[in-house]
Amino acid sequence: MDKSVWSNQKRRAVWAAGWVLLLLMAAAWGAVGQVSAQSEPPTDDDVNAVAKELYCPVCENIPLDVCGTQACAQWRDLIREKLAEGWTREQIEEYFALHYGDRVLAEPPRRGLNWLVYVLPLATLLVGGVIVAQTLRRTRRKPAAPAAAAAEVDPAADPYLAEIEKELRQRPE
Amino acid sequence: MNHEEPKTVGDTPGPRRLPLWVVAAAFLALAGFLALIAWGLRRAQQGPIVIGQEVPAFSVTTFDGEAYHTAEMRGKVIVLNFWASWCTPCEAEAAELEQAWQLYRERGDVVFLGVDYVDTEPEARAYLEKFAISYPNGPDLRTTISQLFRIRGVPETYIIDREGRLAYQKIGPFTSLSEIQAAVESVLN
Numbered sequence: 001m002d003k004s005v006w007s008n009q010k011r012r013a014v015w016a017a018g019w020v021l022l023l024l025m026a027a028a029w030g031a032v033g034q035v036s037a038q039s040e041p042p043t044d045d046d047v048n049a050v051a052k053e054l055y056c057p058v059c060e061n062i063p064l065d066v067c068g069t070q071a072c073a074q075w076r077d078l079i080r081e082k083l084a085e086g087w088t089r090e091q092i093e094e095y096f097a098l099h100y101g102d103r104v105l106a107e108p109p110r111r112g113l114n115w116l117v118y119v120l121p122l123a124t125l126l127v128g129g130v131i132v133a134q135t136l137r138r139t140r141r142k143p144a145a146p147a148a149a150a151a152e153v154d155p156a157a158d159p160y161l162a163e164i165e166k167e168l169r170q171r172p173e
Numbered sequence: 174m175n176h177e178e179p180k181t182v183g184d185t186p187g188p189r190r191l192p193l194w195v196v197a198a199a200f201l202a203l204a205g206f207l208a209l210i211a212w213g214l215r216r217a218q219q220g221p222i223v224i225g226q227e228v229p230a231f232s233v234t235t236f237d238g239e240a241y242h243t244a245e246m247r248g249k250v251i252v253l254n255f256w257a258s259w260c261t262p263c264e265a266e267a268a269e270l271e272q273a274w275q276l277y278r279e280r281g282d283v284v285f286l287g288v289d290y291v292d293t294e295p296e297a298r299a300y301l302e303k304f305a306i307s308y309p310n311g312p313d314l315r316t317t318i319s320q321l322f323r324i325r326g327v328p329e330t331y332i333i334d335r336e337g338r339l340a341y342q343k344i345g346p347f348t349s350l351s352e353i354q355a356a357v358e359s360v361l362n
Binding site: 056057058069070071074075077078097098099100101102103113116120127 | 199206209257258259291292293296312314315316317320326
């Protein structure tokens, strides 16, 4: 067999083996993650990490992780239950928004008119920046004009100025 | 000879102006934004439904998945009770509401609907079982119904007449079966 063909085949085999190894490792990692999600009960910190992003409509302006009412305690239990089932933070937030409305979320979801909340400040900053830049450019340009104009005026060529100069020279000290 | 025209002040280029369409678009966007704020404010400042006012149609889907549409209940009196399993005052009227339902259920022209406000399902179901509540009850999904009535807390009870208008409201718990009966009768007659 040709040496270069043999070398190419070896290279392909090494690449294939590498990919298989990576895939196996990814699968193993996923399995370990699942096992740990199912076997370890969520801690208070896990629950509070999700709860602090939620607000109960009953006790307005108090994040769920520090709210002391029974309603909030029930909600935290629900979060614990969902975490134990392997739900992600996003899934739990979606569940709460679906059941209790978007107002329970600390951050408005990025949909519909809510986009204004995210887009408007940036757009305002951008427009403001453009206006400030234009104004600065204009104010920098303005002082140059009178200076240039003054440099261009020759007092000797202007009979009026020449007359003033003459009168000033004739005035007693 | 190197000849150069002397520059005068009038020759300097003036400040660049924004194209007219940009200005118009900016004003339109601003007007749209202001209209949006006005609409939001108007909606937020709308008061609760008052006695005699027509109640907008809404639906309650019970914990068992059965849907009740108020639009399909014209001609019937609807007793709408907001409650929650975490609400202690709600417990004070729970048994009386069930008794009242038992009194009216045979008539067919009075419907009791329970709306569970900001609650968790297992606790809500346990509450219904504890007080043996048999009239339809369901969660207030996305708190749309409570926002419609602009409730201030639970329990609150609203009675809608046969024409779909709000006829009676009770903020806080009923204290007796006779109080519930008197409220329903006042709407029936």
